[in-house]
Amino acid sequence: MAELADIANATIRQEIAEYLDRPVEIERNIALFARTRPLMQEIAVAVIEGDQVACDRLTRQALEEGVHALEIMDDGLIGGMGIVGIKFRENFIFVPEVLACARSMKAGMAHIEPILSAAGVEPVGTVVMGTVKGDLHDIGKNLCIMMLRGAGFSVIDLGVDTAPDQFIAAVEEHGAPLLGMSALLTTTMPNMGRTIEAFIDAGLRDDVKIMVGGAPVTQEFADDMGADGYGKDALACVALAKQLLGVAA
C-alpha cells in the first residue's frame, strides 16, 4: 500500500496531511497521487491553489509532452478538485476559494475538452441541473455543477427559474439519466415536487433519477416529494450522483 512519503509533490503531501481526516479519503488520495507523474501533481496543486495561469500553462505543457488528455483530466484536474471539495466540506475553505479553484480547473479543461470530445471519450455521466421555477438563486447549484464537472460528469445547466417542461425537454434532448434541482427559497421548494409530478405525468419518471438540494431542503422534504436523493452540499451531490448512476466512488 502506498504511503504519504511516496508522493513526490510536497504541497500535495501537506494538503493530505493537514486537511484530510477520513481514512478512506486519505487512502484514496495517497493511492492516486503516489502513482501519478510529478507534472500531474503540479496541475493538481494549481487547481487546489486556484492558480488559473499555472493550470493553463501546465496543462498545455503536459499535452505538448505527450501526456494523454484523459490522464491530465483524471490525475491532475479531477485529482486536485477532489481535495478542494473535501476542504470545502470541512470548512477549511469557502465559496470564493472554491470559485477560484473551479476557474483554474476550467482553464485546464479548455485544452482538454476538445481533445476528449474529438476522441469520443464519454463522460462519467450526464446530469441536467437547474434552479426551480420562481427562484433566481444559483450559487449552490453552481457549486454542485463545478464539483460534478470536477468529477468528470457532463452537466447541462438550465440556469435559474426553470419550469417543469424545461427540465423535461432537457432530459429528453440530452438523454440524461439524472436530474438535479435546487431551491433557496421556502416559497419555491414545492416546485421541486411539481416538477417530479410533471415527469410522472409525462411518463418519464422511470427514465430519470432525480436529486434535490438547497439551503431549506431536507432529506424528509426530499422523501415527501418523491425524489431519489438529497444532497446536503456540493460534495454530497457528487457522491449522490455517482450512487444514483452506479458509478464507482
Added chain:
Amino acid sequence: MTASAPRPMTGRQRILAALRREPVDRTPVCNPTSVATVELMDLVDAPFPDANRNPELMARLAATGYTELGFDSVMPVFSIIQESSALGCKIQWEQKDNWPTVRMREPIWRDADDVRVPNDFLTHPDTRCVLDAIGILRRELGEEVAIIGKTMGPWSLGYHCFGVETFLLMSLDDPGRTKLCLDRLKEATIRFGLAQIEAGADALTLPDHATGDLVSGEYYERFLKDLHAEFAERLPIPLILHICGRTVDRMGYIAETGMAAFHFDSKNTPDESMEAVRDRIALVGNINNPETLYARDPEAVRAEVFKNLAAGVQLVGPECAIPLQTAIENLVEIPRAVREWHASHAHPHAG
C-alpha cells in the same frame, strides 16, 4: 435577571428595552424580517406583489404582525430588494405566493468605478414606498408597537449589483477594490437608514449576508466588522444585524461592532450563540422556518421558543423571513409560548 418585575410595558417599550439589554416585563416577540403570509395577505386584502410597492398595502400587511399575530414589533419590508431596485437592478416581482427577487444574473456593475448611488435613491418608488409605509404605521399604531425598518448592508448590495459569483471572486482577487465597492455602497445603507429613522422607525434591521455558507468568519472581520461599527455610530437607533446560515464563528466579531442585536439562524443553537456573544450584544431568534414554522405544528414551535428562552435569548422570533405559506396558528404560538414560559418562571427576563 432582575429581582423585581418592571411594570407592564407596551410592545415598543419592551422591544427597545431588550435591544438596550435593559430589564423587561417579559421577553419581547420580535420580527426583524418579514412575517407576511398568504393567509395574512388574504385577511387584509394586501397581496404580493403589490404589497411590496404600494405603501398603503405594505403598511396594512405589516400591521398584521401586531394585530393578528400579537408580536411586539412590525416590519414593513417583506423582501430584500427595495434599495437594489432603486440602485437600478432588475427585479422579478413574482406573484402572491413568492417573494420578489433581484435578477442577479443581470448585474448592473462590473467594477468599483461603476458604483454610484443615484440622486433619486430616496425618491425612487421602491424606497419611497418603505418610507411612506413607516409613516402610516407610526400614525396608525402610535407608540404601542415597535416599528422596525430595514436597510441593506453593502455586502448584500454587492451580491445584487455585481452578481454573487463575480462579487465573491472579486473579494479574493482584489480585496482592495472590494473594500472600495463596500465603502461606496455604504452610503446607500446610511442614507436609506436615516430616511427611515426620519419617517418614524424605532429600530433598523441591517441584513448583510456574509454567511458561513459562503464566506469565512475571517472574511467578516476583514471586510465588514469596521463598516458595521460605522453603521452603529452613524445610524442613531438600535441596529439589528441579520445574517442567515451558520454564523457562530463570527458572532464574536459581530458582538464587537456596537450593534444592538444580532438576528441569528437556527443553524446556530441558542446556547452556543449566547456563549459566543457573551452578553456584548442582544440576540434575536431563532425559530426554524422550513422545518418548524412551515412544516410542523404549534407544539414544535413552543418547544423551540422554550429552548431560546431557557438559553437567555433576549428577543424571540422566527430566524428569517417566514415562508409565505406558513400557518397563522404556528405564528401566534410564538407570543403564546413566551407568555406561558414567563408565567411559569418567577424572574422576569433582563433583556
